Amino acid sequence: MTVRIVVVLACMVVMLRLSEAAVYRIGDSAGWTTIANVDYKLWASTKTFHIGDTVLFQYNPQFHNVMRVTHAMYRSCNNSKPISTFTTGNDSITLTNHGHHFFFCGVPGHCQAGQKLDLNVIHPTSSTPLSDPPISSDSSSPSSPPSTTTIPAAGVPGPSPSHAASISHVAAAIVALLVSCFVANFAY
Structure with missing residues (x-):
């Protein structure tokens, strides 16, 4: 009993x-792009990410991709050996542990132009204030369902519908x- x-x-x-x-659409309504001049560092700084949250990268796969990389690769925009590469244009990634998760677009010149993202998933015992609510549905999102992937953090100690x-x-x-x-x- x-x-x-x-x-x-x-x-x-x-x-x-x-x-x-929560589910967060990277770049909000602009998505994952170089055209809209999104400051992804500023975007990420306004959110508080937790284990179990999902980030959604929405982009035109003819012009962009998403690469998960190490901290060193992130800093130098080195796309030679990514941890993983996503190419659907509607990539859903669940954050499974705390720490920094590093991403950038592997198309030549895009990372250097600012299409890079450092997500810091807070430690579960952290008392960081709550972030903005998750995104809401809008008509500009692609109609295909997101491909879902679960990834661990990059090993660096503590960053839609x-x-x-x-x-x-x-x-x-x-x-x-x-x-x-x-x-x-x-x-x-």
Whole structure:
């Protein structure tokens, strides 16, 4: 009986954490581009990223890509050996651990022109203020579903339509179901 209580409580904690995950569209309405002169460093500084959050890179795949790189590669815009490369134009990446995550466009000249991003996922015990709410849906987003990838941090110590709302409702329903099962088991 005690094991059942622990399992139910653990499931509730996991579901509550999932309901807090956010989806951020890189560059907001401008997306991942060199044309709109987006300051990605400034953009990232206005957000607080947490483990479980998802970042969405939306771009024209004929002109751009997304490369996940090391800190040294990021600083020098070296695209010779990226950790991973994304090319769909609608890349969804879930952040799975704290620390810095480094990205840039591998098309020659784009990183040097500022199409690079350093995301700092805060440590779970950090007391950093909450960020802006996740993005909302707009008509300019591509119609194809995002390709989803989960990646770890780059190993450097501590830097759309939103699916967060639907996850929140599902998590709340699961928690309610678990609570009702928990209460039913103890009613007898």
